[in-house]
Amino acid sequence: MYFDLPTTLSYVRGVLQLDGDAWNSRIDLFIIPDFVSLAECGRILEPSSIMLGAQDTFSEDKGAYTGEVSPLVLRQAGATIVEIGHAERRAMFGETDETVANKAGAAARNGLVPLVCIGEKTHHSVASAAVGAAIQECTPQVASVLAAVPDDTDIILAYEPVWAIGAKEPADADHVVNVTTELRKLAAGRKGTTRIVYGGSAGPGTFAKIADSVDGLFLGRFAHDIHNLKAVIQEVGRASSV
Numbered sequence: 255m256y257f258d259l260p261t262t263l264s265y266v267r268g269v270l271q272l273d274g275d276a277w278n279s280r281i282d283l284f285i286i287p288d289f290v291s292l293a294e295c296g297r298i299l300e301p302s303s304i305m306l307g308a309q310d311t312f313s314e315d316k317g318a319y320t321g322e323v324s325p326l327v328l329r330q331a332g333a334t335i336v337e338i339g340h341a342e343r344r345a346m347f348g349e350t351d352e353t354v355a356n357k358a359g360a361a362a363r364n365g366l367v368p369l370v371c372i373g374e375k376t377h378h379s380v381a382s383a384a385v386g387a388a389i390q391e392c393t394p395q396v397a398s399v400l401a402a403v404p405d406d407t408d409i410i411l412a413y414e415p416v417w418a419i420g421a422k423e424p425a426d427a428d429h430v431v432n433v434t435t436e437l438r439k440l441a442a443g444r445k446g447t448t449r450i451v452y453g454g455s456a457g458p459g460t461f462a463k464i465a466d467s468v469d470g471l472f473l474g475r476f477a478h479d480i481h482n483l484k485a486v487i488q489e490v491g492r493a494s495s496v
């Protein structure tokens with residue numbers, strides 16, 4: 255909800271026009287606009303390989319759930335990804351691990367890639383304690399989702415420590431590496447791909463330091479400026495080609 259409708263559409267057109275060499279075929283880019291803008295964004299992005307996502311979904315496909323948004327309709331409207339359980343949904347709208355898991359199952363049932371946000375609420379000042387506490391808090395968030403989706407579903411886990419969202423700086427690289435390395439083990443042996451992206455004040459310089467343990471970034475405010483977005487994509491391209 256940072257953008258209004260015209261701003262979203264002009265932003266998406268701008269991303270489409272980014273220089274062709276801003277990213278290479280090894281980088282997947284997704285944009286996740288609000289529900290109302292989604293279908294029009296899909297039409298704009300159609301000629302490109304940029305993926306479209308929704309910011310939430312309901313857990314049922316059809317029925318008496320006035321005001322909710324069906325994962326079936328999201329798929330029909332052009333979404334291929336759906337974000338679930340963002341920290342704001344959990345904090346302000348009462349979403350629990352169970353709600354999130356049900357939504358992830360609904361996304362998978364409809365052929366959408368669930369992009370599930372996980373992350374600890376607070377940050378301990380002692381680094382070693384912070385890692386252990388984060389793993390403890392995130393483990394049930396991940397486990398409940400893995401139990402709710404078929405084993406061959408491709409999923410994305412967005413590790414977003416709540417305290418690092420909307421902050422001045424991203425989480426410390428060592429913290430991200432240590433936590434995501436452990437969380438990745440929970441998905442070992444799955445048939446589907448499990449990608450982990452980092453979010454929370456991510457920007458220039460964030461990816462290179464954590465590239466060994468994460469597959470990408472989930473950019474918020476920093477990406478609102480297309481030039482910033484382009485700079486980060488180029489940086490990710492450099493870091494992932496070495």
Ligand SMILES: O=C(CO)COP(=O)(O)O
Binds near residue numbers: 340419453
């Ligand atoms: O919540 C986020 C992405 O979902 C991160 O937002 P910021 O990068 O603005 O902190």
